[in-house]
Every structure is written in C-alpha cells, then in structure tokens.
Amino acid sequence: MQPTTKIQPDSHDKRGDSTRFALIEAGLDLFGEFGFKGTTTRMLSDSASANISAIPYYFGSKKGLYLAVMEYIVERMQEHFVEVRVVMEKMQRSGPISRDQALDAMKMMIQSIAQLFVESDEPKAWVQLIMREQARPTDAFDIIYDGQMKYVQKIFSSLIAVCVYAHQDSDEVKLRCHALMGQILIFILSRESLLRHLNVRKLTDEHINLIYKILISHAEACLSITISDAGLKK
Amino acid sequence: MQPTTKIQPDSHDKRGDSTRFALIEAGLDLFGEFGFKGTTTRMLSDSASANISAIPYYFGSKKGLYLAVMEYIVERMQEHFVEVRVVMEKMQRSGPISRDQALDAMKMMIQSIAQLFVESDEPKAWVQLIMREQARPTDAFDIIYDGQMKYVQKIFSSLIAVCVYAHQDSDEVKLRCHALMGQILIFILSRESLLRHLNVRKLTDEHINLIYKILISHAEACLSITISDAGLKK
DNA sequence: GTCTATAGTCGGATAGAC
DNA sequence: GTCTATCCGACTATAGAC
Numbered sequence: 001m002q003p004t005t006k007i008q009p010d011s012h013d014k015r016g017d018s019t020r021f022a023l024i025e026a027g028l029d030l031f032g033e034f035g036f037k038g039t040t041t042r043m044l045s046d047s048a049s050a051n052i053s054a055i056p057y058y059f060g061s062k063k064g065l066y067l068a069v070m071e072y073i074v075e076r077m078q079e080h081f082v083e084v085r086v087v088m089e090k091m092q093r094s095g096p097i098s099r100d101q102a103l104d105a106m107k108m109m110i111q112s113i114a115q116l117f118v119e120s121d122e123p124k125a126w127v128q129l130i131m132r133e134q135a136r137p138t139d140a141f142d143i144i145y146d147g148q149m150k151y152v153q154k155i156f157s158s159l160i161a162v163c164v165y166a167h168q169d170s171d172e173v174k175l176r177c178h179a180l181m182g183q184i185l186i187f188i189l190s191r192e193s194l195l196r197h198l199n200v201r202k203l204t205d206e207h208i209n210l211i212y213k214i215l216i217s218h219a220e221a222c223l224s225i226t227i228s229d230a231g232l233k234k
Numbered sequence: 235m236q237p238t239t240k241i242q243p244d245s246h247d248k249r250g251d252s253t254r255f256a257l258i259e260a261g262l263d264l265f266g267e268f269g270f271k272g273t274t275t276r277m278l279s280d281s282a283s284a285n286i287s288a289i290p291y292y293f294g295s296k297k298g299l300y301l302a303v304m305e306y307i308v309e310r311m312q313e314h315f316v317e318v319r320v321v322m323e324k325m326q327r328s329g330p331i332s333r334d335q336a337l338d339a340m341k342m343m344i345q346s347i348a349q350l351f352v353e354s355d356e357p358k359a360w361v362q363l364i365m366r367e368q369a370r371p372t373d374a375f376d377i378i379y380d381g382q383m384k385y386v387q388k389i390f391s392s393l394i395a396v397c398v399y400a401h402q403d404s405d406e407v408k409l410r411c412h413a414l415m416g417q418i419l420i421f422i423l424s425r426e427s428l429l430r431h432l433n434v435r436k437l438t439d440e441h442i443n444l445i446y447k448i449l450i451s452h453a454e455a456c457l458s459i460t461i462s463d464a465g466l467k468k
Numbered sequence: 469g470t471c472t473a474t475a476g477t478c479g480g481a482t483a484g485a486c
Numbered sequence: 487g488t489c490t491a492t493c494c495g496a497c498t499a500t501a502g503a504c
Binding site: 471474477479482483485486 | 490503
Binding site for chain 2: 496497498499
C-alpha cells in the first residue's frame with residue numbers, strides 16, 4: 001500500500017520518523033480517551049509537539065493516523081504475547097497436550113493477559129480504543145481482530161477445550177472462553193465502579209495480587225465443571 | 235433542582251413532553267453509539283423528529299440533555315431490578331439467609347442482569363454510554379453510580395459473601411463480585427469479537443440460552459471455592 | 469411550543485514560504 | 487520536513503417570527 005504502514009522509529013532516527021512516532025503515541029492516548037471524533041488534530045499535534053500539518057503529511061488524514069495507531073497496537077500486543085506463543089507452539093509440537101498441561105498454560109495466559117490489562121494504567125487508553133471499535137466496528141476493527149485478537153481467542157479456547165473435554169470449535173467452548181475473558185477484562189473496562197466499590201482511588205499491589213489469585217482460582221473452578229452436569233434446572 | 239429531572243411522558247400527553255421524551259430516547263441511542271462529542275445536536279433532533287432548538291429549550295444545552303439521559307437510564311434500571319429488590323428485601327427481613335438461599339438469589343440476579351445485557355440489542359447503546367463514563371468519568375457517572383450501580387454491587391457482594399463465607403465488605407468479596415460481573419458484561423461489551431469467533435452475524439436463541447447456562451454454572455463453580463484453598467502456588 | 473435564520477466558534481485540511 | 491496563514495465546512499446556541 002504505502003509507507004504509511006511503517007510505524008516504529010527505525011535505527012536511523014531520521015527526524016521525520018520521530019515526529020511520526022510521536023503522533024502515533026499521542027493518538028494511542030488521545031483516541032483511546034476521547035474517541036476518534038472527540039480527539040482533534042490540534043490535541044494530537046500539541047501532545048506530540050508536532051505541527052498540525054504533520055498529520056496530513058505523514059498519514060494523509062486524521063483517519064490515516066487512526067489506522068496507523070491500530071497497527072501499532074497489534075505490534076505491541078504481538079510483542080507482549082510472544083512468550084505465550086512460543087510456549088504454546090512448543091507444547092503443541094509434542095503431540096496432544098494433557099489436561100494438566102492445558103491448565104498450566106491457561107494460568108500462564110491469564111497471568112499474561114491480566115498483566116496487560118490490570119497492572120498499570122498505561123494500557124488503559126488503547127484498551128478503550130479497542131472497546132470503542134467493539135461497540136461500533138469500523139475498518140479499524142479488522143486490523144485489531146485479524147492481527148491479534150483472533151489468535152488469542154484461538155489458543156484460549158483450545159486450552160479450554162482440553163480442560164473441559166469438549167471440541168474447541170464448539171459454541172460452548174467459545175462462549176465459555178468469552179465469559180472467562182470477561183472476568184479479566186472487566187478490571188480494566190469497569191475500573192471506576194470497582195474503585196468506588198473498594199472505596200479507594202487507586203489499586204494497591206495487594207489488590208493486584210488478589211486479583212490474580214481470584215482470576216486463576218475462578219478459571220480453575222469454571223474449568224473443573226462441564227456444563228451439562230452443573231446442576232441446572234432443566 | 236429543576237423540572238429537567240422529570241423525564242418520562244406523563245399521563246397528560248402534552249406536546250412538549252413527547253418532544254422532550256423523544257429527545258431523551260434519541261440521546262440514549264446516539265450518545266451511546268457515538269459518545270457525547272460524537273453526537274451532534276442535528277443528529278439528536280433529526281432522530282427525535284424535533285427541531286434543533288428544542289434541545290436548548292428543554293434541557294438548557296446539549297450537556298443538559300446528556301444528563302437527563304443518565305437520569306432516565308437510572309429510572310429504567312430501577313424498574314428492571316424492582317423484582318430482584320423485592321425478593322431480596324423479603325429474604326433479608328426473615329433474618330440471616332442460608333447459603334442455598336444466597337445461591338438461588340445469585341442465580342436470579344445473574345439471570346436478571348444477563349437479561350438486561352445479553353438479550354436483544356436494545357440496551358446495547360446505553361451500556362456503552364455507561365462504559366464511556368467508566369473510562370473517563372464526568373459528573374454524569376455519579377448519577378449512574380449513586381443512582382443504581384452501587385445498589386447492585388451491594389446486593390451482589392452480600393450474596394457472594396454468604397456463599398463463600400466471607401465478609402461482604404472484604405476486598406476479596408468485592409473483587410470476586412467484580413470478576414463475576416465481568417463474565418456477564420463482556421457479552422454485551424465485547425459483542426463484536428464474540429460474533430466473529432462464533433462466525434455468525436447475530437446471536438440465536440440457542441446461543442442466549444447457552445450463555446445463561448454457562449453464566450450460572452460458572453458462578454456456581456466460582457462460589458464453591460474459597461480463594462485460600464484454591465491450590466495456588468504460594 | 470415550534471420554527472427559520474444566523475451569529476459565533478472550532479474543526480480538518482491545504483497552500484506555500486522557509 | 488516543518489512552519490504560518492487561511493479556507494471552508496460543521497458545530498452549538500441564540501434571536502425572533504409565528
């Protein structure tokens with residue numbers, strides 16, 4: 001397409017690339033916080049200490065910058081999950097995995113996802129960005145979904161499938177995958193009502209650790225049952 | 235405060251009240267979908283088949299309409315949870331409740347919340363509205379939180395407290411409450427990636443029923459453990 | 469109570485100097 | 487590659503007729 005898809009600053013730190021990168025980082029924060037329309041080009045250029053004209057210059061338009069931010073998010077997520085990916089691939093190469101292996105991998109993955117979402121406020125903005133796209137998907141959502149999310153869903157549900165002895169392509173596994181994800185994501189998505197419930201202004205390290213314990217315990221509990229024998233009234 | 239807090243159309247269907255109500259309903263959809271700044275007064279008045287000037291006339295400003303929408307959401311939620319509230323109050327009047335009672339009430343409440351969030355696309359817009367406020371709370375968030383959300387948190391965590399034999403004001407109970415809520419909320423918050431994972435364009439009734447089963451089964455499973463004996467590596 | 473017309477502001481993008 | 491100046495469109499809110 002265009003060199004506009006090249007995002008991160010190169011080894012040869014040309015002046016243009018650093019402006020370009022600063023704009024993307026500004027977009028990451030501002031689009032996440034205020035949405036596409038809520039973010040003005042002036043906010044973006046101010047935050048990046050760049051000129052307004054740099055946006056149409058580098059990205060064609062404000063929308064172009066928005067898409068470039070999405071691609072950047074995919075790259076960042078890929079970096080974050082590289083460890084999980086490596087472990088998973090190694091595991092799968094040695095044939096079908098056991099339930100215990102799957103459970104351990106689950107725990108690792110929950111830890112990894114939670115780390116991305118629960119700890120620190122830094123990723124908050126870009127998670128918001130993704131959630132906005134969930135609510136009203138534009139072509140930008142394709143970049144995120146096809147670039148990363150699809151893969152996370154796939155390995156998460158393959159692990160669940162092993163744990164609950166079901167097929168990974170079954171609706172049940174996919175829906176349970178989604179439910180378990182929700183337990184994690186809510187801690188970043190609904191942070192404000194959590195803080196008010198806890199009656200604090202910020203999560204402490206003790207809170208974070210307790211959240212990890214809870215997430216892993218709940219996941220273990222959920223995966224120790226099969227839906228049919230869960231004692232539901234038919 | 236002001237007559238601006240009166241929201242729903244009265245018995246005497248004055249012309250003004252119906253315009254006023256139409257604007258609130260338009261705001262419910264549009265603010266939810268496009269955010270405060272992303273929604274223009276033109277969109278609002280068009281959608282409500284009203285004149286642009288009706289907004290400053292009835293609500294003082296666009297912001298005033300936004301706040302009125304928030305109050306309307308609280309009213310709607312109160313109506314939705316009236317049944318749960320009645321059952322809870324009756325239960326609590328007859329002294330401390332048993333674990334089985336708490337578990338049944340939990341199931342009822344999950345059903346009730348899920349019904350609000352999972353079924354139909356109608357509530358989707360206003361859930362989005364709340365989530366926007368979670369990400370960047372304004373004075374509008376107080377209306378929602380103090381008006382309704384606080385109460386849901388309170389009864390939800392009191393039930394959890396009974397089930398897991400812990401104190402309802404403990405951080406553990408509050409955090410587990412949050413996690414369980416996340417399992418429900420994710421189905422509306424992250425609808426798009428769910429649909430893509432399931433490879434459908436719309437949830438069927440079978441999906442909805444399966445979601446209920448999963449939510450209740452998972453909740454039962456989660457509440458059958460206490461965090462300390464969950465087999466975590468210390 | 470509802471409408472048209474318009475004032476006043478701010479947004480994104482462009483032109484062209486350097 | 488970066489800057490200033492500026493155009494043009496879109497926005498909210500008001501004024502005043504009906």
